[in-house]
Amino acid sequence: xxxxxxxxxxxxxxxxxxxxxxxxxxxxxxxxxxxxxxxxxxxxxxxxxxxxxxxxxxxxxxxxxxxxxxxxxxxxxxxxxxxxxxxxxxxxxxxxxxxxxxxxxxxxxxxxxxxxxxxxxxxxxxxxxxxxxxxxxxxxxxxxxxxxxxxxxxxxxxxxxxxxxxxxxxxxxxxxxxxxxxxxxxxxxxxxxxxxxxxxxxxxxxxxxxxxxxxxxxxxxxxxxxxxxxxxxxxxxxxxxxxxxxxxxxxxxxxxxx
Amino acid sequence: xxxxxxxxxxxxxxxxxxxxxxxxxxxxxxxxxxxxxxxxxxxxxxxxxxxxxxxxxxxxxxxxxxxxxxxxxxxxxxxxxxxxxxxxxxxxxxxxxxxxxxxxxxxxxxxxxxxxxxxxxxxxxxxxxxxxxxxxxxxxxxxxxxxxxxxxxxxxxxxxxxxxxxxxxxxxxxxxxxxxxxxxxxxxxxxxxxxxxxxxxxxxxxxxxxxxxxxxxxxxxxxxxxxxxxxxxxxxxxxxxxxxxxxxxxxxxxxxxxxxxxxxxxxxxxxxxxxxxxxxxxxxxxxxxxxxxxxxxxxxxxxxxxxxxxxxxxxxxxxxxxxxxxxxxxxxxxxxxxxxxxxx
Ligand SMILES: Nc1ncnc2c1ncn2[C@@H]1O[C@H](COP(=O)(O)OP(=O)(O)O)[C@@H](O)[C@H]1O
Ligand SMILES: [Mg+2]
Numbered sequence: 001x002x003x004x005x006x007x008x009x010x011x012x013x014x015x016x017x018x019x020x021x022x023x024x025x026x027x028x029x030x031x032x033x034x035x036x037x038x039x040x041x042x043x044x045x046x047x048x049x050x051x052x053x054x055x056x057x058x059x060x061x062x063x064x065x066x067x068x069x070x071x072x073x074x075x076x077x078x079x080x081x082x083x084x085x086x087x088x089x090x091x092x093x094x095x096x097x098x099x100x101x102x103x104x105x106x107x108x109x110x111x112x113x114x115x116x117x118x119x120x121x122x123x124x125x126x127x128x129x130x131x132x133x134x135x136x137x138x139x140x141x142x143x144x145x146x147x148x149x150x151x152x153x154x155x156x157x158x159x160x161x162x163x164x165x166x167x168x169x170x171x172x173x174x175x176x177x178x179x180x181x182x183x184x185x186x187x188x189x190x191x192x193x194x195x196x197x198x199x200x201x202x203x204x205x206x207x208x209x210x211x212x213x214x215x216x217x218x219x220x221x222x223x224x225x226x227x228x229x230x231x232x233x234x235x236x237x238x239x240x241x242x243x244x245x246x247x248x249x250x251x252x253x254x255x256x257x258x
Numbered sequence: 259x260x261x262x263x264x265x266x267x268x269x270x271x272x273x274x275x276x277x278x279x280x281x282x283x284x285x286x287x288x289x290x291x292x293x294x295x296x297x298x299x300x301x302x303x304x305x306x307x308x309x310x311x312x313x314x315x316x317x318x319x320x321x322x323x324x325x326x327x328x329x330x331x332x333x334x335x336x337x338x339x340x341x342x343x344x345x346x347x348x349x350x351x352x353x354x355x356x357x358x359x360x361x362x363x364x365x366x367x368x369x370x371x372x373x374x375x376x377x378x379x380x381x382x383x384x385x386x387x388x389x390x391x392x393x394x395x396x397x398x399x400x401x402x403x404x405x406x407x408x409x410x411x412x413x414x415x416x417x418x419x420x421x422x423x424x425x426x427x428x429x430x431x432x433x434x435x436x437x438x439x440x441x442x443x444x445x446x447x448x449x450x451x452x453x454x455x456x457x458x459x460x461x462x463x464x465x466x467x468x469x470x471x472x473x474x475x476x477x478x479x480x481x482x483x484x485x486x487x488x489x490x491x492x493x494x495x496x497x498x499x500x501x502x503x504x505x506x507x508x509x510x511x512x513x514x515x516x517x518x519x520x521x522x523x524x525x526x527x528x529x530x531x532x533x534x535x536x537x538x539x540x541x542x543x544x545x546x547x548x549x550x551x552x553x554x555x556x557x558x559x560x561x562x563x564x565x566x567x568x569x570x571x572x573x574x575x576x577x578x579x580x581x582x583x584x585x586x587x588x589x590x591x592x593x594x595x596x597x598x599x600x601x602x
Contacts (some may be wrong), residue, residue, distance in 0.1 A: 026338065067388030085485055092479035094546035095472070103476050115470040118463075159383030252273045 002029040004066065005201045006051070006082070006170050011060035012082035012185055020046040021057070022225040028058055028170060033192060033202040034234075035212040037245050038222035044205045045087055047222070048172045049258045052084035064169070075104070081169035083162075085176055089203075090159040093148035098128035100147055101162050114209025131165050160191045164200070177211065189215050209241055221245055275440025283577035290592045291552030297588065298559045305566035315444035322447055323516065326454035328511045328528060329557040333461045333536045333550065334502035337510050338543050339533075340548025341542065342478035343392060343399040347384065348532060349537050350410035352525030353382055354509050355507030356514035357414050360423040370432055378507055383502030384410060389496030407529065414522035422521035425514045437515035450512045457505070462550045474498070478545025533559050534581075538588045559584075 013021035020043045028034055032043040038044050050057045053074040062069055064080050071077050077084070091100045099106075107124055107230050108117035128143035141183040145156060150197060156176055163171045173192070177185040192215045208211060213233060221244040229244045305312045331348050338344055355377045362373035384406065391402045419420045424435065438449040465471040476484040485491050506525075514520040537543050538559060539552030560581070567580050 001260055016394075074486050078488055079417065086482070090483055090486070092476040092483050092546065094479035094542075095476055100474055103472065103484065104489050108469055113468075115473070116464065116468050118467045119469060119472060121467075142344070172408065 002031060004028070007063040007066075008051065009061040009245050011047065011050055011062075012058045013050055013055075014058060019225050021050065023100075024111065024222070024225070024227050026061075026220055026227060028201045028203060030201055031196055031199050031203060032218065033216045033237060034218045034220060035216035036203055036205045036220050037207075037209070037212065037241065039245060042222040043225040044222055045174055046086060046225075048126050048174055048203065048205065049086075051077065051170075052082055052086075052172060054086075072161070078104070078166070080164075082172065083164075083170070084167035084172040085156075085159045085163055085174065086151070087174035087178070088179075089145075089218045091147045091155055094146065095157055096144050097132070097141060097150075098124050098143040100158060101128050101131060101143075101165065121204070121216070126163075131161055132161055134215065151184070153180050153187060156180060156184065157191070158189055160188065164191075164195060164198075168200060170201045172205075175207065176204070176249075177206060177208060185211075207240055212241070213238065223247055268301065270376050289549075290547075291555060292497040293591055293595060294539050294552055294555045294559065295420070296560070297591075299561060301584075303563065305570065309566075309569040311540055312566060314386040315446075317565065317569070320448040321565050322445075324447070324448035324500065324548075325557060325561045327509045327513045328532055328535065328561075329454045329554065330457055330512075331452075331502070331528065331532045332398045332497070332553050332557050333457050333504045334505040335532050335551045336541050336548050336550055337461065337465060337474055338495075338502050338534050339496045339536055339543060340478045340545060341439050341474045341495055342481065342545030343495055343499070344401065344403070344533060344543075345385075345499060345502045345506075346403040346504060346529045347388065347406035347410050349525035349528035350407045350414065351381055351384055351503050351520055352510035353400050353530055356425065356520040356524075357418055357423060357522055359511060360514070360520045361417060362375060363426060364423065369527045370430070372373065374511065376502060381503045381507030385438055385500035386496060387397060389499030393492035393495050396577050409465055411522075411526075413600060415539040418522040422523075425518045425520045433515055436512045448512075448516060450516070453508075453512065458550060458554055459575060465550055467549055470494070474592055475546055475548065478542075478548070481560065482548075531560065534585050537592075538585055540592055543563075559588075569578070 002009065007026075007213070009025050012019075021180055023106065024047055026034075036044050036047070049055060051062065051071065053071040053076050056072060059088075062071060069080060071082075074084075081236050092103065095103070099233060102124055107127065109119040109120050110117050113155075116248050121249075125143050132143060141150075141154065146257045147158065150158070158169075160173070160176070171243070173188075176188050189211060192202055192204060196215075201251065204212075216233050219231050219233060219241060220227055221241070223245070231241070231244075263522065265388055272450040278400055298381050302312075334594030335345065356512070358380055359370075359373045359377040362368040363370055368376070368493060388399070388403055388406055390400045391397055435449065436453075439446055440449070441447075465474065473489045473491075474487060476487075476495055481491050510520075510525060513524065524578065533543075535556035537556070539549060539554070541552060562579055563584055564577065567577055568574075572580060
């Protein structure tokens with residue numbers, strides 16, 4: 001029996017009068033890839049931002065490995081083993097790959113100096129190079145290269161390897177294949193499979209249902225701030241999922257057309 | 259078959275030219291602070307050739323007396339700009355801080371040390387107000403610090419009724435500390451030069467080697483990304499606003515002690531002069547890329563230009579034309595270098 005890693009219970013979040021999240025509940029098990037689907041504005045990003053501590057939730061409970069937790073900052077989420085690759089923001093383009101990989105968790109000497117502590121530059125570079133090698137994104141990327149010189153796919157790879165390096169329990173990817181080429185997209189999907197193989201749990205948000213069927217074990221569909229369906233990939237098909245997302249009964253329509 | 263090969267290649271999620279780009283990445287020669295440095299040398303040579311007095315001990319001493327006062331503010335401004343904000347109230351704080359100190363001493367009979375401390379606390383408060391409004395209420399630093407400029411300058415004018423105050427001129431610990439002078443051969447330097455050198459070293463350390471510097475650059479480069487990694491972006495920015503204000507006040511006190519006068523209109527226009535020094539040195543106005551060495555070069559450059567064009571005999575009213583043209587040329591150069599260095 002796979003152990004439960006993350007459980008959300010009745011999460012609620014409003015922005016003014018917009019109820020972005022109404023009573024969302026879900027569970028994520030060890031070594032499982034769950035796809036979170038839904039139209040634009042369904043509340044997917046809001047849900048994962050709540051889990052990753054970007055903003056506080058209004059109501060509801062979050063359990064990590066069965067223990068109730070409160071996540072009040074991104075730092076607390078990271079400390080709980082939840083790593084998130086956000087849709088819009090992940091890297092600082094003016095910093096080197098190595099500095100980005102360790103942003104917020106810099107290896108330092110003379111730790112007692114606090115924020116004034118000097119970076120352990122040798123360790124930073126070595127760890128970054130080792131990481132780049134381990135995740136297979138080429139011996140060719142120089143850890144000292146600025147992120148602004150990388151392609152979209154390379155940046156996404158860096159963000160993903162950063163999430164992997166801290167051996168996070170849960171990795172959340174918000175539309176990671178947006179704006180990527182075919183090749184780069186396949187690279188990202190390969191990462192997702194690798195992460196599952198390594199025992200991480202993955203929450204994947206995407207608009208591409210084909211990707212879902214390629215990598216996911218389970219599908220959760222959101223509509224207008226609510227979770228409206230939950231299915232295992234083996235027990236469903238493309239049309240069903242599409243109709244769940246839009247809310248229209250596509251398969252019925254198709255049948256009628258035939 | 260073809261597909262299979264493709265998928266295997268993709269595994270690497272990287273492109274072939276990765277190594278080439280890494281090698282061509284901005285080396286020292288193409289870095290903005292280096293190009294600024296070259297231009298500084300060229301300017302110095304041109305001025306030296308045009309007027310024999312430019313490199314005379316007296317003239318160099320003169321330049322070095324002014325340099326630290328704007329330079330110290332520029333250090334704070336560099337860190338603030340790197341984090342993606344700036345402060346237009348520095349020139350006004352430069353005036354208000356010594357004015358308040360002198361009023362406390364002369365009208366309220368407060369001890370000079372206590373008065374200085376009160377002046378610095380006032381600067382901290384001004385910086386904190388700037389920082390809190392910018393980060394917590396979310397108004398742009400342009401608008402917040404522009405308003406603060408008016409408030410602070412207005413306060414300086416009001417409490418002095420517009421008249422300059424005679425500054426503390428009795429010798430003592432604090433005068434020596436802030437505005438003492440010493441001779442090296444034919445050169446006469448002020449202790450403010452030590453302040454500038456010491457603070458510069460600190461700033462270089464923080465921005466390039468400390469964890470905090472990594473945070474500052476990351477915040478200016480992509481604030482949300484930094485926050486998502488647990489970097490306390492608002493707190494860092496507030497502290498940088500405080501630091502900049504504090505350095506502006508310190509510079510104002512140094513200046514007032516050096517010339518033995520605290521004027522409510524001192525430092526008028528310094529905010530733009532300081533920002534010019536910083537961006538001419540290669541720090542990006544948009545944040546993310548800051549260089550203290552560049553700022554030092556920029557401070558030297560603006561000082562040399564202002565001093566040089568007087569000696570060369572440019573009519574007084576035409577100064578700013580030259581200064582403006584040279585700044586613009588520098589910025590165009592940086593932009594071109596940046597374009598070459600980054601692919602987008
Ligand atoms: N920071 C915010 N302030 C106000 N409204 C927001 C904010 N973030 C999201 N929303 C609103 O919440 C709803 C859900 O948005 P989001 O979670 O981004 O959807 P999705 O990621 O599924 O496309 C939308 O109506 C959106 O406009
Ligand atoms: Mg979204």
